[in-house]
Structures are given as C-alpha cells and as structure tokens.
Amino acid sequence: MSSVAQKKGFGATLWDWLTTVDHKKIGILYFLGGGFFFVLGGIEAMLIRWQLHKPNNDFVSAGLFNDLITMHGTTMIFLAAMPLLFGFMNAIMPLQIGARDVAFPFVNSLGFWMFFFGGVFLNISWLVGQVPDAGWTSYASLAIASEGHGIDFYAIGLQIAGGGTLMAGINFLVTIINMRAPGMTYMRMPLFTWTTFVASAMILFAFPPLTVGLFFLTFDRMFGGNFFDHTMGGNTIIWEHIFWIFGHPEVYILILPAFGIFSEIFPVFARKRLFGYSSMVFATILIGFLGFMVWAHHMFTVGLGPTANAIFAVATMAIAVPTGVKIFNWLLTMWGGSIKVTTPMLYALGFIPSFTMGGVTGVMQGAAPLDYQLHDSYFIVAHFHYVIVGGVVFAILAATHYWWPKMFGTMLNETLGKVTFWFFFLGFHMTFLIQHWLGFWGMPRRVWTFMDGQGWNLANLISTIGAFMMAIGVIVLVINVIITSVKNVRVGNDPWGDGRTLEWAIESPPVYYNFAATPLVRGLDTVYIEKMEGNESGITPAEPIKDIHMPNGSFIPFLMTLGLFIAGFGAMYRTETEWGLPVLIFGLFFTFVCMAARSLKDDTGYYVKKEEILRDMKRKGGQN
Amino acid sequence: MADIQVYKRTPAEQKLAQRRAKQSMRSQVMMFSLMIFLTLVSFSMVVAYQAGVAGFSKYFIIPMVMLFAAVQVALQLYYFMHMNEKGHGVPQMFMFTGALLGFLIPLTFVTIVWW
Numbered sequence: 156m157s158s159v160a161q162k163k164g165f166g167a168t169l170w171d172w173l174t175t176v177d178h179k180k181i182g183i184l185y186f187l188g189g190g191f192f193f194v195l196g197g198i199e200a201m202l203i204r205w206q207l208h209k210p211n212n213d214f215v216s217a218g219l220f221n222d223l224i225t226m227h228g229t230t231m232i233f234l235a236a237m238p239l240l241f242g243f244m245n246a247i248m249p250l251q252i253g254a255r256d257v258a259f260p261f262v263n264s265l266g267f268w269m270f271f272f273g274g275v276f277l278n279i280s281w282l283v284g285q286v287p288d289a290g291w292t293s294y295a296s297l298a299i300a301s302e303g304h305g306i307d308f309y310a311i312g313l314q315i316a317g318g319g320t321l322m323a324g325i326n327f328l329v330t331i332i333n334m335r336a337p338g339m340t341y342m343r344m345p346l347f348t349w350t351t352f353v354a355s356a357m358i359l360f361a362f363p364p365l366t367v368g369l370f371f372l373t374f375d376r377m378f379g380g381n382f383f384d385h386t387m388g389g390n391t392i393i394w395e396h397i398f399w400i401f402g403h404p405e406v407y408i409l410i411l412p413a414f415g416i417f418s419e420i421f422p423v424f425a426r427k428r429l430f431g432y433s434s435m436v437f438a439t440i441l442i443g444f445l446g447f448m449v450w451a452h453h454m455f456t457v458g459l460g461p462t463a464n465a466i467f468a469v470a471t472m473a474i475a476v477p478t479g480v481k482i483f484n485w486l487l488t489m490w491g492g493s494i495k496v497t498t499p500m501l502y503a504l505g506f507i508p509s510f511t512m513g514g515v516t517g518v519m520q521g522a523a524p525l526d527y528q529l530h531d532s533y534f535i536v537a538h539f540h541y542v543i544v545g546g547v548v549f550a551i552l553a554a555t556h557y558w559w560p561k562m563f564g565t566m567l568n569e570t571l572g573k574v575t576f577w578f579f580f581l582g583f584h585m586t587f588l589i590q591h592w593l594g595f596w597g598m599p600r601r602v603w604t605f606m607d608g609q610g611w612n613l614a615n616l617i618s619t620i621g622a623f624m625m626a627i628g629v630i631v632l633v634i635n636v637i638i639t640s641v642k643n644v645r646v647g648n649d650p651w652g653d654g655r656t657l658e659w660a661i662e663s664p665p666v667y668y669n670f671a672a673t674p675l676v677r678g679l680d681t682v683y684i685e686k687m688e689g690n691e692s693g694i695t696p697a698e699p700i701k702d703i704h705m706p707n708g709s710f711i712p713f714l715m716t717l718g719l720f721i722a723g724f725g726a727m728y729r730t731e732t733e734w735g736l737p738v739l740i741f742g743l744f745f746t747f748v749c750m751a752a753r754s755l756k757d758d759t760g761y762y763v764k765k766e767e768i769l770r771d772m773k774r775k776g777g778q779n
Numbered sequence: 780m781a782d783i784q785v786y787k788r789t790p791a792e793q794k795l796a797q798r799r800a801k802q803s804m805r806s807q808v809m810m811f812s813l814m815i816f817l818t819l820v821s822f823s824m825v826v827a828y829q830a831g832v833a834g835f836s837k838y839f840i841i842p843m844v845m846l847f848a849a850v851q852v853a854l855q856l857y858y859f860m861h862m863n864e865k866g867h868g869v870p871q872m873f874m875f876t877g878a879l880l881g882f883l884i885p886l887t888f889v890t891i892v893w894w
Binding site for chain 1: 869873876877880883884887888890891892893
C-alpha cells in the first residue's frame with residue numbers, strides 16, 4: 156500500500172482495480188466504462204445514419220433499426236453520458252473540497268460495479284439476439300407488446316444500473332455536506348462541486364420513480380402484473396408520467412455537471428474569476444428545482460387538456476430564465492479577460508452558441524400549440540441532440556482534455572485536441588442543424604427508411620456526412636490518448652498554469668491519500684488566493700501532518716453485483732425454463748450472503764503512518 | 780490509534796446545559812399534551828359525525844382531521860426528532876423538497892391521469 160511506484164504483475168494490478176475503493180481509481184473505472192459504452196453507442200449511431208443516408212436503403216432491416224435507435228439512446232444516456240460525468244465527479248470533486256475520499260468508499264465501488272454489470276446485462280441482448288426495441292422511453296403500449304426478451308433486458312439492466320446511480324448520488328451528497336475542508340463554506344465551493352451537489356440531489360429524487368416504473372414494467376412482463384394493461388384496469392399513460400417524472404430531471408442531471416465543467420474552464424482560461432458566482436449557484440439550484448415541475452411537456456399531445464398543457468408550458472419556459480443567467484455570466488467571465496484558446500476553452504467557446512441554439516428550440520417546443528406540429532418529427536431529434544451533444548458531450552470532451560493531467564499525470568496533445576474539436580464541432584452542426592428543417596419538411600423521427608422524391612434526400616446525406624466527421628473526431632481523440640499514454644511525459648501540479656481550485660495544488664495524479672494535510676480554505680478560488688499572496692504551493696494546511704485513516708479495498712461490491720446480474724437472467728427465463736427460478740433465487744441469495752458478509756465482518760480500515768507521509772513529501776521536495 | 784479525547788465541562792457550561800435540557804423537557808411535555816389534545820379533538824369529531832350531531836359534515840371533518848394530522852407530523856419532527864435544533868438545515872431542505880414533490884406528483888396524477 157505504498158505510494159512509491161513499484162512493479163506489479165498483471166494479476167496483482169487487475170486485483171487492485173477490481174477491489175479498489177479509492178475515489179480516483181473508481182473515477183477512472185467510470186471513465187473507462189463510460190468511454191467503452193460511448194464508443195458502442197457511437198457505432199450504433201453510425202449504423203443509423205448509414206441506413207438513412209439515401210432513400211429506400213435496405214442496409215438494416217426495420218426491426219434491427221428499432222433495436223439500434225433504442226440501444227443508441229439508452230446506451231448514450233444511461234451508460235455513456237452519466238458514467239463519464241460520474242467519472243469526473245469521482246476523480247475531481249473530493250479534491251476540490253479538500254477531502255481524502257468520498258463519504259462511503261465501499262458504496263462508491265458498489266455503485267460503479269452496478270452500473271457496469273447493468274450495462275453489460277443490457278448489451279448481452281445483442282448476443283442473445285433479442286434486443287430492446289421500444290425506444291429509449293420504452294412506452295408501455297409498445298413495451299408490453301414487444302416479443303422476445305428485448306424489453307426484459309431493458310427493464311432489468313436499467314434497474315441494476317439505476318441502483319448504482321442512486322448510490323453514487325447519495326454518496327456525493329453526503330460527501331459534499333460532511334467532508335468539506337475547514338473554511339470551505341457552501342458559498343466557497345467551486346461550481347463543479349455545486350453542480351455535482353444539485354445533480355446528486357436530483358438523482359436522489361428522480362431515480363426512485365424510475366425504479367418504481369421499471370418494477371411495474373418488470374412485473375407486467377415477467378410476473379403477470381397489469382399496471383399498464385388497460386384491458387385489466389391498468390393505464391398505459393402511467394408509464395409515460397412515471398418515465399418523464401424521472402426522465403426530465405435526468406436531462407438536467409446530465410446538463411448541470413456539464414455547466415459546472417464549463418464554469419471551471421472559463422475562469423481558468425479567461426484568467427478572471429467567474430462572473431456572478433452567487434447568481435450561478437442560485438441559477439443551478441433553481442434549474443434543479445424547476446426540472447421537476449415540467450415533465451408533462453414531453454406529453455403535450457397525449458391529451459392532458461389545455462389547462463395542464465398551459466401550466467407545464469409556462470413552467471418549461473421559466474427554466475430559460477436561470478439558464479440565460481448562466482449563459483450571460485459565462486460571456487461576462489470572458490469579457491475583458493486575457494483568453495487562452497486551449498482545447499478545453501475551444502469546447503467551452505463552441506458550447507455557448509451550440510447549447511443556446513438547443514435551448515431556443517426547447518422553448519419553441521415548450522409552446523404547447525407549436526409542439527403539436529413538432530411532435531415526433533426530426534425537429535425533436537435535432538433539439539435534444541443540440542442540448543445533449545452541444546452541452547453534455549462537449550463538456551465531457553472538454554473535461555477529458557482539461558482534467559486528463561490530474562487524472563493520469565500526462566497532458567493530451569493540444570494540436571490533436573484541436574483537430575478533434577474541429578471535426579467534432581463541424582460534424583455536429585452538419586449532422587443536426589439540417590435535421591431542424593427535415594422536421595419542418597415532415598420527416599417523422601424513428602423511421603426505418605424513407606421514399607424518394609420527398610425532398611429529404613440531400614438533407615439526410617448531409618446529416619450522415621456530418622455524423623462520420625464526428626466519428627473521425629472521436630477516433631483522433633483515441634489516437635491522441637494512445638500517443639500520450641505511450642510517450643508518458645509526466646507533468647507537474649498545475650500544467651495549465653492558471654489553476655484556481657484545490658485539485659491544482661496537489662500533484663498529478665494525486666497520492667492515494669490526496670492531501671498530506673487537510674487544506675485550509677480562505678475563499679472562493681482558494682489556490683488563486685494563496686498564489687496571489689505569495690504562497691507558491693497554493694495550499695495552507697489546516698492541521699499538522701498526522702496519521703491518516705484509510706479504508707481497505709474490498710471484492711464484495713463486485714460479488715454483490717454479480718449476484719444481481721445472475722438473478723436478472725433467472726427472472727427473465729423463469730417461466731420458460733426449469734432453471735430460471737432456481738437461478739433467480741440463487742442470485743438473490745448470493746447477493747444477500749455478500750451483504751451479510753459485509754455487515755457482520757468489521758472492517759475498520761488502516762492507517763497511513765505519519766513517517767510515510769513525511770517520506771512522500773520529502774521525495775516531492777517538500778511540496779504538499 | 781485515533782486518540783480518544785475526554786472533555787470536561789466547566790461549571791458554567793454544565794449549568795447552561797442543564798438549563799437547556801430543562802427547557803427542552805418542558806417544551807416536549809407541552810407538545811405531547813397538545814398532540815394528545817389534537818388526537819382527542821379529531822376522534823370526538825368523527826364520533827360526533829357518526830352520532831349525527833348537526834354541523835359535523837363529512838366535508839368539514841375530513842379536511843380538519845388532515846390538517847391536525849399535518850400539525851402533528853410537524854410537531855413530531857420539530858420537538859421530538861430535534862429538527863428545531865441547530866445544524867439541521869440541510870436535512871430540512873431535503874425533507875421539504877421531498878414532501879413537496881411527494882405532494883405534487885400525486886396531485887397531478889389525481890387531476891390529469893385519473894380524472
């Protein structure tokens with residue numbers, strides 16, 4: 156358990172990663188897992204666009220097309236965007252508040268493995284050949300009628316992954332409430348920490364409805380329930396409500412951390428403190444709150460009646476106000492700053508117009524009467540890709556470049572980074588801008604193919620070319636990552652030179668106990684304050700060096716999740732095979748045994764000795 | 780490993796702590812009697828309705844009993860589960876947010892799903 160680099164065999168390294176409870180390593184695991192599913196979802200997107208590049212194309216069958224769009228949406232939201240953001244939250248947020256780990260390291264590990272096994276469960280559907288095909292929203296009328304085990308994979312896979320997300324959210328909440336360094340008041344927290352906090356609170360309130368909805372769906376499909384079957388007194392609309400009560404907050408859970416990432420990047424590269432910090436915090440909380448009041452705007456055409464539609468339309472448009480506050484604050488942060496156009500800053504600059512365009516089309520759809528025209532057309536597809544790619548994915552790519560040195564200790568190549576940006580940025584606008592017009596011209600979303608002579612041919616071809624440009628951008632990024640890792644040029648504490656928050660005052664990557672001594676925080680942008688006052692290290696310690704209590708690694712989270720994974724297959728094949736029920740019982744029993752093992756066996760962790768910390772500090776030349 | 784620190788209160792601190800405890804005890808007894816009183820009122824209202832006493836209609840009693848219930852929940856949380864003490868700001872915020880959503884969502888279901 157020494158931080159001194161030592162050669163370890165492959166087996167020992169693997170065991171280390173399987174049992175780790177270190178937030179930085181779990182952050183990297185989330186990053187790798189999310190990255191894998193991002194590539195998978197991207198390949199699905201390429202197949203969709205290739206199918207639509209010309210009229211009457213028969214590259215994929217209609218059924219396979221439904222599989223592809225469903226899995227593309229589900230994978231990108233649940234298995235790519237969220238885990239990638241969780242990766243950054245895990246790796247960076249504890250550093251930003253001066254903590255040594257998250258509040259519950261064991262639960263953190265459990266959350267990761269549940270996400271990973273849930274994602275694997277969902278994607279095993281491709282190997283079985285029965286794939287979810289009712290869209291990522293999986294509306295009950297379609298989902299109940301879907302044949303094969305596709306929707307079962309969806310319901311159980313998301314149930315497992317969703318449990319992991321809920322745990323991660325609660326963990327972040329407790330961490331931020333309880334583990335801030337001395338002096339780190341709420342109003343001194345960096346914006347990324349704030350958005351992590353609000354997004355985690357939203358997870359706390361939004362994921363239980365998803366859990367309930369998925370249980371209903373599971374029971375309807377596998378255990379003879381009738382929650383959504385109107386012939387048995389159920390109601391299919393209930394699923395839509397439950398899904399969007401979860402689903403709308405979910406999109407804010409995605410975008411708020413993205414806002415946080417850009418709020419970190421703008422001040423650093425404009426070399427100016429964030430404009431309107433308190434209004435940024437207020438806007439974040441307000442968006443989080445309003446995010447729960449607007450779900451029915453996804454259902455205007457269901458026939459809720461004019462009163463309900465009007466209420467939800469007004470609430471929807473209200474969200475544009477705090478979002479506008481944020482946009483103007485970012486612009487004013489750059490105003491008069493000495494801007495360095497690095498790769499993360501390029502993404503931030505590209506984000507503002509892209510996301511604003513997505514926001515404006517969102518307000519258009521928020522107008523209920525207009526939404527009757529836009530509903531289920533390509534306009535909708537264009538809108539949500541503008542906010543999710545133009546907002547969330549840009550933020551993820553920006554954060555990848557921005558925090559890469561902090562997570563891995565090397566610097567991604569700036570030239571290749573800019574090449575990635577331009578391919579991705581131009582490809583993105585080429586793909587999705589034209590889709591607004593495709594919507595106006597009447598092309599419905601989720602269609603397998605279209606006929607010639609409707610004026611859609613050229614627009615679809617342009618869109619497909621753009622999509623492949625985005626793919627080239629991502630491939631350049633992967634090449635960049637490989638080159639950087641092979642060269643392995645180590646960097647110092649603050650490779651960007653203008654770091655303002657605590658993570659830039661410790662080495663890259665940080666030692667496993669993060670801070671030799673817990674830092675004292677004296678204001679917003681604490682490292683910047685220390686530097687301005689002549690403290691080169693950027694940190695004032697709040698306490699003397701002493702023994703540090705650390706948690707032990709554990710293999711139990713992996714096993715616990717494995718039990719749920721096995722139980723999932725049992726539940727799915729319960730009625731048609733003899734082994735289904737025993738496997739279901741065995742899997743759940745296995746999980747309970749693991750839980751009992753965890754509860755009954757005390758694991759009090761271990762101490763990092765003061766001498767070891769002093770030795771580490773000496774090796775680094777006395778720097779913290 | 781971790782040192783156990785023993786802290787001895789000064790006489791002044793001890794006195795203050797005792798006074799606080801006494802105050803807390805007094806308010807708890809008061810609130811307890813108030814809660815019993817509210818329960819009695821609710822109970823007798825229902826009995827009065829069943830006995831057919833004039834003026835005790837269903838539309839009066841149900842909202843009143845609900846209101847009393849809400850008051851009792853609040854008293855329980857604040858006086859017996861110590862939410863009125865310092866350092867409970869964050870749990871309060873989460874509880875109120877949860878209560879608000881827990882109220883709002885069933886309300887929409889009642890009004891626009893099962894109208």
